[in-house]
Amino acid sequence: MIRKTLFLLIICLICSCDVLDMEDTESGFNFDRELFDKNRELWNDHDYSAYFFTQKFSSDFTGPQPRIRVTVANEKLETLEIVDDAAYSDEDICNYDLKYFETISELYEYIEGVAADCKRNIDSDDRNSMTGAEIKIEYDLKYNFPVEVRCVGYYKESVDGGLSISISITDFEVY
Numbered sequence: 391m392i393r394k395t396l397f398l399l400i401i402c403l404i405c406s407c408d409v410l411d412m413e414d415t416e417s418g419f420n421f422d423r424e425l426f427d428k429n430r431e432l433w434n435d436h437d438y439s440a441y442f443f444t445q446k447f448s449s450d451f452t453g454p455q456p457r458i459r460v461t462v463a464n465e466k467l468e469t470l471e472i473v474d475d476a477a478y479s480d481e482d483i484c485n486y487d488l489k490y491f492e493t494i495s496e497l498y499e500y501i502e503g504v505a506a507d508c509k510r511n512i513d514s515d516d517r518n519s520m521t522g523a524e525i526k527i528e529y530d531l532k533y534n535f536p537v538e539v540r541c542v543g544y545y546k547e548s549v550d551g552g553l554s555i556s557i558s559i560t561d562f563e564v565y
Contacts, residue, residue: 419512419523420522421508426502429529429534430534433495433533436533436534438494438533442459443459443535443559443561443563444460444560445460445490445557445559447555448555448557449554450553452488455489456472456478457472457473459473460490462492462493465493494535494536498536501527501539501541504525508553519545521544521546523544524540524542524544525540533562539557541554
């Protein structure tokens with residue numbers, strides 16, 4: 391009898407933790423700032439100035455965008471090109487105002503800006519403001535840049551084009 395009661399108590403505790411985590415995400419700010427700062431510092435310590443990577447950006451506001459290959463030299467944008475998408479040409483990057491990051495450092499700045507906007511919006515009394523937000527990031531273990539970024543906002547009322555961003559970085563290589 392004691393084992394059954396203990397087992398039921400453990401199950402209830404586990405289930406209540408899941409519910410609490412879900413509520414906290416929708417009414418707070420879930421962003422591992424310490425891990426973000428640590429990886430950003432490690433990225434900066436590498437001091438890479440010549441590299442290339444492919445990025446994919448999507449949001450509720452812009453919709454999915456083509457994959458864009460970026461070449462960086464002397465920590466500045468050297469070239470941009472559309473990858474594997476016949477619907478776009480390289481000239482379309484400027485013509486369609488596609489979202490892209492010129493460097494990994496710029497990606498870090500963008501994430502930091504989104505985090506600050508989320509915090510400001512959550513603290514706002516505006517009726518369309520957020521009740522919570524979540525920024526999840528996976529990092530490359532060797533080079534310490536974000537490989538997957540997911541940002542989601544939760545709102546008091548239904549909002550068209552609210553915060554829902556997905557960014558992936560692939561094919562990173564130092565040259």
